[in-house]
Amino acid sequence: MGEFELLAKLRERLPEAGRRVVLGSGDDAAVTVPGGATVTSVDAIVEGVHFRRGETELRTIGRKALATALSDLAAMGAEAGEAYVVLGAPSELGEDDLHALLDGMLELAQATGTAIAGGDLTRAPVLTLAVTVVGHAPAASDFVTRSGAEPGDLVVLTGEIGAAAAGRLLLEDPSLAAAVAEPVAARLRARQLDPSPRLGSGRALAEAGARAMIDLSDGLAGDAGHLAHASGVALEIDAGSLPLARGVAEVAAAAGQDPLQLAVSGGEDYELLATLPADALAKAVSRMGDAAETTLVPIGEVAPGGEVEIRLPGGGRLEALGYDHFAAP
Amino acid sequence: MGEFELLAKLRERLPEAGRRVVLGSGDDAAVTVPGGATVTSVDAIVEGVHFRRGETELRTIGRKALATALSDLAAMGAEAGEAYVVLGAPSELGEDDLHALLDGMLELAQATGTAIAGGDLTRAPVLTLAVTVVGHAPAASDFVTRSGAEPGDLVVLTGEIGAAAAGRLLLEDPSLAAAVAEPVAARLRARQLDPSPRLGSGRALAEAGARAMIDLSDGLAGDAGHLAHASGVALEIDAGSLPLARGVAEVAAAAGQDPLQLAVSGGEDYELLATLPADALAKAVSRMGDAAETTLVPIGEVAPGGEVEIRLPGGGRLEALGYDHFAAP
Numbered sequence: 001m002g003e004f005e006l007l008a009k010l011r012e013r014l015p016e017a018g019r020r021v022v023l024g025s026g027d028d029a030a031v032t033v034p035g036g037a038t039v040t041s042v043d044a045i046v047e048g049v050h051f052r053r054g055e056t057e058l059r060t061i062g063r064k065a066l067a068t069a070l071s072d073l074a075a076m077g078a079e080a081g082e083a084y085v086v087l088g089a090p091s092e093l094g095e096d097d098l099h100a101l102l103d104g105m106l107e108l109a110q111a112t113g114t115a116i117a118g119g120d121l122t123r124a125p126v127l128t129l130a131v132t133v134v135g136h137a138p139a140a141s142d143f144v145t146r147s148g149a150e151p152g153d154l155v156v157l158t159g160e161i162g163a164a165a166a167g168r169l170l171l172e173d174p175s176l177a178a179a180v181a182e183p184v185a186a187r188l189r190a191r192q193l194d195p196s197p198r199l200g201s202g203r204a205l206a207e208a209g210a211r212a213m214i215d216l217s218d219g220l221a222g223d224a225g226h227l228a229h230a231s232g233v234a235l236e237i238d239a240g241s242l243p244l245a246r247g248v249a250e251v252a253a254a255a256g257q258d259p260l261q262l263a264v265s266g267g268e269d270y271e272l273l274a275t276l277p278a279d280a281l282a283k284a285v286s287r288m289g290d291a292a293e294t295t296l297v298p299i300g301e302v303a304p305g306g307e308v309e310i311r312l313p314g315g316g317r318l319e320a321l322g323y324d325h326f327a328a329p
Numbered sequence: 330m331g332e333f334e335l336l337a338k339l340r341e342r343l344p345e346a347g348r349r350v351v352l353g354s355g356d357d358a359a360v361t362v363p364g365g366a367t368v369t370s371v372d373a374i375v376e377g378v379h380f381r382r383g384e385t386e387l388r389t390i391g392r393k394a395l396a397t398a399l400s401d402l403a404a405m406g407a408e409a410g411e412a413y414v415v416l417g418a419p420s421e422l423g424e425d426d427l428h429a430l431l432d433g434m435l436e437l438a439q440a441t442g443t444a445i446a447g448g449d450l451t452r453a454p455v456l457t458l459a460v461t462v463v464g465h466a467p468a469a470s471d472f473v474t475r476s477g478a479e480p481g482d483l484v485v486l487t488g489e490i491g492a493a494a495a496g497r498l499l500l501e502d503p504s505l506a507a508a509v510a511e512p513v514a515a516r517l518r519a520r521q522l523d524p525s526p527r528l529g530s531g532r533a534l535a536e537a538g539a540r541a542m543i544d545l546s547d548g549l550a551g552d553a554g555h556l557a558h559a560s561g562v563a564l565e566i567d568a569g570s571l572p573l574a575r576g577v578a579e580v581a582a583a584a585g586q587d588p589l590q591l592a593v594s595g596g597e598d599y600e601l602l603a604t605l606p607a608d609a610l611a612k613a614v615s616r617m618g619d620a621a622e623t624t625l626v627p628i629g630e631v632a633p634g635g636e637v638e639i640r641l642p643g644g645g646r647l648e649a650l651g652y653d654h655f656a657a658p
Contacts, residue, residue, distance in 0.1 A: 022366070023469075023474060028475065028542075028544060029472075032366065033366045034363045034367060038360070042415050075358075076357050082369070084461055086415070086459040118370060120371045120372055122374075130373065140352075140362055145352060230356070
């Protein structure tokens with residue numbers, strides 16, 4: 001089957017139009033009427049770099065490609081709008097495989113109110129998915145950037161950390177699963193393979209008055225550093241308050257690693273780290289409850305300076321390394 | 330050098346803000362205020378599929394990646410706005426190489442008024458560039474889709490065709506260059522390696538009342554077929570009126586190919602094919618003159634039906650095959 005026939009078959013499954021989308025996939029470009037302000041982010045995942053094809057179903061890979069892109073919109077406090085997908089397919093993938101990838105993307109698109117409004121299909125030596133997402137808000141000032149944190153703000157974190165990193169360890173060495181009950185191991189693997197973008201949490205935090213926000217793709221330590229640097233502030237994080245996911249301690253120990261070190265530097269949590277004025281915390285917790293996605297905990301404070309300090313309960317600080325896909329082999 | 334340092338160095342060269350861009354690269358997402366309606370298109374080029382790295386400089390590859398994406402905006406009659414670039418880099422590319430790619434993109438971005446407002450950098454087994462472009466107009470109805478052609482319309486074509494296909498032949502078999510003078514061969518190669526998006530022509534045709542438009546990426550025959558199918562009309566094209574670029578006839582003959590066949594099915598011309606009411610031709614020619622980009626010639630008429638017929642001067646019709654990157658080895 002040639003490019004045009006296959007593209008036509010994949011396009012049949014995409015919406016022709018929708019909210020803000022005047023014309024979807026199939027012409028030279030999609031036509032939209034955005035309304036207020038938009039945020040746009042691109043995110044690519046490459047086989048052998050960001051995922052291994054045998055570790056999970058293609059449907060889950062498709063979902064993760066869209067999820068990691070949408071996570072950037074969550075970190076701006078945006079409402080998800082449109083997605084545009086470049087699919088680079090090695091020749092051994094058949095038509096059913098491409099439909100499975102699209103199945104996963106369409107599932108998450110529907111769950112998040114995202115319209116897949118365009119794309120490109122090409123040959124590539126390994127499976128490559130590049131996803132551009134566009135999010136919306138009434139005005140540009142409604143978005144929360146990384147750069148608005150102010151000394152005195154509370155530092156808050158959605159959900160739990162470390163699960164994706166522990167899941168990666170379990171996928172690389174299945175014998176480590178003996179350290180935890182199987183449902184716990186399954187949940188850790190799922191957090192690595194099938195993350196959820198915190199779109200509801202991001203909007204809740206924006207509405208509650210978050211001053212700065214970032215999503216955790218590189219690990220809490222690295223991403224806190226990005227936020228601190230962008231805002232020109234220091235983040236003082238209390239290691240004892242960090243919510244590690246169930247099973248992280250056991251899997252890390254079985255792998256001979258420090259659980260806290262793994263959790264803050266392991267990457268791919270796709271939770272949100274935000275700062276907000278102390279008197280906005282109650283409102284943030286309440287709005288997070290309405291979003292019904294996950295929990296919110298305060299983990300530290302913003303101070304003058306430009307560093308991140310993760311203070312250990314017994315005194316001293318944790319040396320944390322960022323997660324670097326580009327330097328990885 | 331790690332991802333963050335390298336990204337920071339590349340980002341330093343991108344605009345922080347600009348027309349419609351409130352916040353450029355460096356946060357979780359770029360923030361824009363589009364105003365009216367937008368068009369969005371994604372286009373990927375992959376080493377070994379769409380280009381060979383040794384054939385030209387990285388700067389030119391960067392320019393082509395952006396040019397082919399912008400060509401889709403030209404085909405909508407849009408004003409170029411923002412671009413978002415995914416750069417998949419094999420490990421043997423150094424920092425200078427990535428800057429050279431970006432040099433080419435920034436050159437064309439500046440020439441076309443495009444702001445490179447975001448991107449992603451990742452490892453990939455071969456050089457991969459995926460570019461998302463966003464174009465603008467006051468209202469969605471200002472854009473020209475593929476589907477508005479009406480029987481009785483004239484079919485018009487910007488510029489000349491066949492040069493990129495002849496250039497591809499010259500790159501694959503340098504001995505064919507003996508068929509033409511060296512400046513002619515150089516121009517044919519340049520049309521293959523370094524195409525120009527017809528943004529001014531696209532806006533001129535839209536303003537003059539074009540009813541349907543498409544850019545020629547797959548070859549005149551194939552793209553005329555896409556437009557005919559989308560509009561539910563037939564296109565009757567007079568082969569004798571097709572403007573073949575200088576040297577195409579000689580290079581095709583030297584390669585043992587029919588020049589007309591090569592020109593209509595070779596692909597990558599990145600000219601615009603449009604239909605318009607006959608009484609709009611004079612205005613279109615005048616607006617094209619103002620845009621000062623290239624020429625405009627009528628090449629046929631729209632009729633009822635749903636086929637493309639390329640009529641040969643001596644009677645009969647040309648059998649034309651579309652160009653298919655996906656089916657290519």
